[in-house]
Structure formats: C-alpha cells, structure tokens
Amino acid sequence: MDTTDDTAPEGPVFSTEAYAAVEKAAGSRRSLYVPSVLEHAAELLTALWAAGEKHGITPAEWGWVTDLAGATIDVVSRQYESAPKPERTYEQVMALQGHLASALNELGLTTRPGSPGVIVSRGPDTPRGGFHGDADIDVRIYSDGGWAFSFAADGASVMSIVAPASQAGASQVAEVVRAFVRGELGNVFRR
Template identity: 55%
Template sequence: MSNDRVEELREILRANRPEGSDDLGTDIRSAVDRQASALRAQREPGSALVAELTGSEGTMPTTGTEGPAYTTEAYAAVEKAATGLRTLYAPSVLGEAAALLSDLWAAGERHGVPPKEWDWAVSLAGGALEVIASRYTRTPDTERTGEQVFALRRDLIEALTSAEIGLNARTGSRTMTVVDRLPETPRGGYHGDASLVVGIYSNGGWDISMNADGATVVSIAAPATKAGAAEVAALVRAVARGELGNPFRR
C-alpha cells in the first residue's frame, strides 16, 4: 500500500469522525485504521509506520487498554503462519494468537528453550493461530438466535456502507449480505463479474465468497460482535479493492 493511500485512509478517518459517535462508528474507524496499518506493515516492513505501530519497546498495540500484550516477533510469526491459508483473520484475532504465542515462548524460555528451537518440532505460531481462530469459525457452544444473526448482519451492512468503508451492500438471501464489486475485485462467477457475498450463521462464524453457484467459500475469523462486524467490513473492503490478492485461489 502506498504512502499516499495510507494518508488518504487517515484523512477519511479524520474527516468523518463526528463528536459523540456511537460504539459501532468507533469500531469502524478503528478497524479501517488497523487494516490500513496491517497492510502497510506487511508490504513495507522497514517503513516509519511500522515503528509507529510497534513502539520503542517492540510491543504491538491492542484494541484497548485491557487487550492482550504480545511481541512484534510473535505477531510477525502469526502473520506468517496465516499466509496462504483459506481463512481471513481479523487483526484482533491475530493479536490474540500473538499473545498466546508470546506466552508459550516465555514458558519455553523458562525451561531453557528459545523460540527458534520450537521450529524443529512443531509450529507454535500455526498452532496458536488455529486454536484462537477456531473460537470464531466453529459452531458456537450456544447457537445464536435468528434475532442475533440478523442484528450482526445489520451491523455489518452499516459498517460496509459507512463513509469509512464506502462499499455498496444490501441484504441477500437468508443471512447473507451482498457487496457490489469494484474494478479491482478479483474475478469470479461465470463471466468474471460476480459480486461478493458475506455470511454469518447461527451455527457458525463469518465467511465470504463470490455470489455465484459453486463459488469457493473462505472463512473469516472474527468475533461475532459489533466490533467484529467492523473488522469483517474492513477485510471485505480489502478483498474488494484487490489488496489481499485473490483469497479464493489459495
């Protein structure tokens, strides 16, 4: 992502930051800012923005003062483990996995096992990511009610159509949300012009696919909350803009 694009996103945030905004509005702005920062950090690891993200102590920021603490090395290892998987991960989920990995590394250090030595036996980063992500992609212990599912869809549509995200979205069949494609959106469907469709379920988490028969479905590991809906919306925009390549061909 270019420096100009990051600054453009930040300008959008500043211009559309009303006083006394509701929680979802705050979540949307936070999700957009974190997604832009994550993309920049991925593509320009030596940039000044990465230093801004990590700080002088080498600890990545979290969603709040009570959020998990983790090292930049752990976050980078988790991001690397996520590369190429047929799942999209919300930044908050990556942060949780990085916090778990940091604790596992610390436990190993107490037994004289440095982080690198784990690589000979097991992928701790991949395991931490899988364990944390499964909280959000598997069937919940208590299935959501129809009212809860439709409320999450409303939160998603509100986030997608907000000034910060700026996509055209509408309700689809069942609990789906249809998102109009952009010129940069990966090709999909018989003619290559299919829109995107995002789902949330009573017995499962979020997912995304092309709005076409037989389309590949990609899970989205994100909380089933208002804040999670905002993170999903930011990921959907990244897919629509082609910033994540073609996640349906991994």
C-alpha cells in the same frame, strides 16, 4: 513484551516477533484473519515462548519440532469459527449482518440484503468471479459458525474470515471485504 510502563496493559500483550510469526503462519492457512484474532494468537504465542524460556527453550528451538505459531492461530481460530452453544438465533444473526452492512456502507461500499447474508457490489479492481466474472460478493455469518464470504454465484468457493461474532468483529470483517473489493488481497480463492 510491548508495554511502555508498569501499568496493566489495555488489551492483548504480545511481542512484535510473535505477531510477525503468527501473521506469517496465517498466510499459509485457508482463511483470512482480522487483526484482533492475530493479536489473540500472538498473545498466546508470546506466553508459550515465555513458558519455554523458563525451561531453557528459546523461541527459535520450537521450530525444530513443531509450527508453534501455526498451532496458536489454529487453536485460537476455533474459538471464533464455532458458535457458542446453543446456536445463534435468527435475530442474533440478523443483528450481526445489520452491523456488517452498516460498517460496509461506512467504508463506502454499496450493499443490499442477501438470502442470507449481505451482498456487496463489486468494484473495478475486484477479482473476477462467478460464471461471467462479474459476480458481486456475498458476506455472511452462520448461526452455528463464523464469518465467511464468496462470490454471489452458484457453486462459488467460500472463504472463512476469522473474527469475533460481535459488532466490533463485523467492523473488522468489513475492512477485509473492502480490501478484497478494492483488489488489495488479490483473488484469495486461488491460493
């Protein structure tokens, strides 16, 4: 495990191997994941591997029967993509969208209110999208689900961003959106 002393760690504890396995598994999924979600899944995978080792099963042996890294990212994602019951109120959704807009603006992106959501102006390296290829980006959080973004165009595909429904989660979503607008992720809608 990645700790440097005997004190209790201040966050998730996971091995670098578990993080790499979860990150690889996430790459084959139809969603994008923020670092804190990958860390959460890596922490679970590290614990599962440790439990297996107590029974003489090495981490590599799991691959013979299942995609344990993929299973951990899938099960952890459900916690972020399903809203707690009861659903988020309109005020909660608007507050989260406000945090998102602030985080996007702090990263140097131009935003305006959407209906619902936050519209982010495209950049010169943003992948082409929309009818004429020049659509801006629509980012939102659902009252009964998680974060998502799409091109701001009728009929556009929607991509989930698995992140906490919190101010910190909004900041991480903003980082993902910035990477997309800058062209760093390529056209994730064509995976």
